[in-house]
Amino acid sequence: METILVVEDKESMAQMLKETLELEGYEIIIARDGAEGIRIIRENKADIVLTDLKLPRKDGIEVLKASKDENPMIPVIVMTAFGSIETAVNAIKTGAYDFITKPLDTDYLLLLIKRALSNRRLVTENLLLKDALSHHLGIPDIVGKSPLMIKVAEDIRKVSQAKTTVLLLGESGTGKELFARAVHDLSPRKEYPFVPINCAAIPRGLLESELFGYEKGAFTGAGEKKLGKFELANRGTLFLDEIGEMDMVLQTKVLRALQEGEIDRVGGTNPVRVDIRIIAASNRDLEAAVADNTFRQDLFYRLSVFPIIIPPLRDRKDDIPVLAEYFISRYAAEMNKSLKDITGDAMDILKNYSWKGNVRELENVIERTMILCEGNTITQKDLRLTLPAASSETILDISMDGTLDEVAKEALRIAESRRIKKALEDTHGNKTRAAEILKVSYKTLLTKIKEYKLEK
Template sequence: MTHNVLVVDDEPKLCDLLASALSQNGVTVFTAGNGLHALKVLEAENIDLVISDWRMPGMDGPQLLAEIKNRFPQLPVIVMTAYSTVKNAVQSMRNGAYDYIAKPFDIDELDITVSKALQFRDILKDNQRMRAELDEHQQIDSLIGDSPAFRRVLHAIDSVRDSNATILLTGESGTGKEMVARAIHKHGNRADKPFVAVNCAAIPEGLLESEMFGHRKGAFTGAVADRVGRFMQADQGTLFLDEIGEMPLALQAKILRALQERVIEPVGDTRERKVNVRVIAATNKNLLDAVANKEFREDLYYRLNVFPIPLPALRERAEDIAPLALHFAHTLGATAGKRFTGFSPEALQAMANYSWPGNIRELQNCVERATIVASGAVIEEQDLPAYLFASNPGSSGAPIVEGNVPADLDAALAEVEKTYILAALAQSNGVQAAAAQLIGISERSFWYRLKKLGIHVDKIVR
């Protein structure tokens, strides 16, 4: 890759010397005699690195550095100075310089410093390209947000997308694990190959092995024809194993072998089949707790956990609620033949105050309801579902003493639990299985809580 370097110094001979030395390494060198001239070059040319003198007439090095950081924040700057002091070096680094070199300088040392700075610039460009590619596909992936927590997710995607490493996505239900899995596949080196998703919790245990590995005709009652399993369907591509924590122990051993040996054996077949599959697994469970409770194989956990990516809950990236809601309003409104320009400040505040136990999935459903009832181009507070305005956890009717310590802990916790369950039921239209999934508990546990808290689903007002 050819790089463009700008050398800024009021001594023409030094500019010529640096240009001669750097051009031997395939670098194209531009020169400027002062800071103002340097800014004109930066406006006209695609510069990858600036090497600037510290003391110059007119606009000096520190002033030029400040201007570059303001106008071109991703552009690395190396500062040169004949007055090499710790004070100058520290000041330049604090002001955003990539590095500094002292006059007179050693050419080999200069080459090393410049090479590192250009590598740094290339990394920044790759990150910008990746972010641009992700932004281009936002309408599909819903990978929207600029919070620190979400930027860490984007960085992880960028780091792992071209590798073949097994990935484990963790996080609460509704945080967008499948969206992230699809983004990794779409922007990786298997993008033109199949992406196959399997919900391990949605397939009956008796059929899961056949679903994963396929079967031969006559292997069991009802096997009237050969079937290709999900591993073979995803060959050369990506296999997404959602809710991997719900996989039966008996099948976990066979999944482990498929990951280790890259071979599968269809049900009723004695022949092994080689597969080349990149596996991305996801769970809303704490798999280490499941391992401790003998519910999940320890060896399979470590085989899956090669590159873990934890996904933040929506309440941990509250600054992303507004852009996500606007995205959903635009896309869902267009589907319904409506055009929305945004949300009122009161509506945005109401969404910001809510804890979103169902995360992004719940936010999408909330906005979908709002787009149905909204009469104008702006979604108002009264267009939002009523459950958003229910008592927030920690502000329930249970007695509270000074310091926000509950006088009756059991009553306070019951109110918190009831608030979340009612919100999940409202968001799932009263479908109990879906509500249980939203808050990450089993259906049996959900039914027990309904009975314990005296919640009658048929009496919930929606």
């Protein structure tokens, strides 16, 4: 219930207001002069102030000033005698929410009070929203406060200014694409296109012509000349996502484009010059891929001029509360819902949950919760998350929120990790022998042992 402070010296008027407003469900405190009004305001008891202008012992303007001083969020409505509009305007200038003339029109008064209170809620929410968004590390749409994230943001900001090739490494859902866009948006190339291409999503046979385009008649079905992503991104940024999935032949062509600044359209005879900044990303360990001979070492070196490793969420738990609050405010705005609080218990669950899908998974959970949660506070129950028993992880435990690609990778991770565990048990920890059984190189096995944290 909201409390209205009525500062009014005339007894009958004060009583009338008290009765009317109490009927509407407000709690009323009456002050009989300005000084008493100010004292009550300072005790922080009122949600809204309704004050007469002419008052004994400090007038309404002084009450208004004291209230603004104490808490600028509290709306003050001034009551003024009919005809003294000038004083009313003066009150507005001093910060009054609105004024109403006497004799009072109670319907209008109630409307004003309602509007002032809802306005106050809005202002508060905006402040909270601003607060949530202020963790954006100086880069729009990116939030975080962990030292690891602050470092990444710094690197992003610095490297954006040069034409340097950037290699973003991180698990699925850690924000690689978001950061790639940030590099572009902060760069002098921002007026030119940012062209993303996901090398894992395009069938191998089509990737070359997607990247480099083709000439008319280059192959059956090539009816018209088509520009590839390299040319479309000219003067801008080309984002080669999941570059680890690109086959070796194409890798050679990309390397040439990087080194020479030239590409060949499929079926073309003359090379085409392009001015491109490349950002590449991978959630595969490219060094291991180089060791495995599935990724060209020279391309790897060329790409990793400026590698940025985006740590998984489990290594930067400090970011979880700010990310959660950020997503709550974003989805509240998107769904046209009011902002929601989150209980400490619920936040603890978020902090300790094993986020296999990283920030994307956290974002999905918050989105779902914002749909499900009907009250003003998100509780543990609303999250519908259970902390899984990590030890006996099976493929059936995979979170079914991700993309097919993510689910497949997760299944692979669980299967591989269990298989390697068993091979190590079978060989009593003999890694050379285990690698032979698993038919992988020793180096690959080591990488996977590290990746799956199988080291005792």
